[in-house]
Amino acid sequence: xxxxxxxxxxxxxxxVTACGKPETTAVEPLAIxxxxxxxxxxxxxxxxxxxxxxxxxxxxxxxxxxxxxxxxSIYLQPEQQKRITGIFTQxxxxxxxxxxxxxxxxxxxxxxxxxxxxxxxMGHTIASFAERADADAFATQYGGKVYAFSEITPxxxxxxxxxxxxxxx
Numbered sequence: 459x460x461x462x463x464x465x466x467x468x469x470x471x472x473x474v475t476a477c478g479k480p481e482t483t484a485v486e487p488l489a490i491x492x493x494x495x496x497x498x499x500x501x502x503x504x505x506x507x508x509x510x511x512x513x514x515x516x517x518x519x520x521x522x523x524x525x526x527x528x529x530x531s532i533y534l535q536p537e538q539q540k541r542i543t544g545i546f547t548q549x550x551x552x553x554x555x556x557x558x559x560x561x562x563x564x565x566x567x568x569x570x571x572x573x574x575x576x577x578x579x580m581g582h583t584i585a586s587f588a589e590r591a592d593a594d595a596f597a598t599q600y601g602g603k604v605y606a607f608s609e610i611t612p613x614x615x616x617x618x619x620x621x622x623x624x625x626x627x
Contacts, residue, residue, distance in 0.1 A: 484544075485514045485543045485544030486544075487512055487544070487546040487562035488512060488520060489559075489560065490503050490504060490510060490522070490559060490560075491504075492504055494522050495522065496522055496523055496524040496525075496528065496579075497521035497522055497523065498521075498523060498524075498528045498532065499524070499528075501524045501579060502524075503522060503523075503524045503579075504557075504559075505579075506524050506525075506578065506579030507555055507556045507557070507558075507577065507578060507579065508525060508526075508550075508555060508558070508576065508577065508578025508579060508583045508585070509525070509526045509547050509548045509550050509553070509558060509578065509583065509584075509585060509586045510522065510523060510524060510525070510526075510547070510548055510558060511523040511525070511526050511528070511529030511545070511546065511547045511548075511565065511586075512529075512544075512545070512546050512547075512562075513529060513532065513533065513542055513544070513545045513546075514542065514543045514544035514545070514546075515540045515541060515542060515543060516540070516541040516542075516543055517540070524578075524579040524580070525578040525579045525580045525583050526547050526570070526578070526583055526584040526585070526586055527578065527580055527582070527583050527584055527615055527617060528580065528617065529545070529547065529565070530584065530610050530614070530615030531612070531615045531616070531617050533545065533615075534610070534611070534612045534615055535612075544564075545564070545565040545566060546562045546563065546564060546565055547562070547563060547565045547568055547586040548560070548561050548562060548563065548586060549561040549562075549563045549568075549586065549587055549588040549589075549592075550585050550586055550587055550592075550596070551587050551588065551589065551592035551595075551596070552588075555576060563586070563588045565586065565607055566607045566608075567588070567607070568586045568587060568588060568607055569586070569587045569588075569589065569590045569592070569593035569604055569605070569606060570584045570585065570586055570587070570593065570604070570605045570606075570607065570610060571584065571585040571587070571593050571596050571597045571600070571602040571603070571604055571605075572584050572602055572603055572605055572610070572614055573601060573602040573603055574596065574597065574600035574601050574602035575600045575601050575602075576600050580617070584610070584614075584615070585600075585602070590604065
């Protein structure tokens with residue numbers, strides 16, 4: 459009788475183990491190449507100042523953005539249906555504002571300064587930092603308000619002041 463009760467428990471244990479989460483490989487940010495273009499407008503990332511961004515999808519294809527404002531505007535779209543596996547921006551405390559090349563950080567863990575006097579590829583941009591203290595120091599020097607990733611709203615990431623109204627493009 460005990461064997462009859464043990465068999466279903468054993469089968470259940472095997473099924474639960476087999477149905478566990480599949481192993482996933484952590485997504486890593488990709489380096490910007492000389493010809494890496496913005497997925498939104500085709501601009502070459504290396505040609506412009508300010509923090510860049512990249513979003514990685516389950517399909518394996520990333521989107522690159524020449525400006526964090528663009529990244530947020532795409533990420534925050536209600537119709538965004540692609541499964542995101544990673545989202546990265548640059549730590550501007552460690553980067554040259556005029557020629558940022560690396561220092562990629564997880565955007566969801568970053569701190570952002572909105573409303574500073576510093577310009578990115580699309581005009582006003584959202585500066586990104588790995589550490590809150592660096593974001594606070596930047597805001598003290600250049601103005602703006604510090605936000606966590608989850609506090610950025612579609613109203614903040616409004617592109618209507620960017621490429622759509624830039625008479626110099």
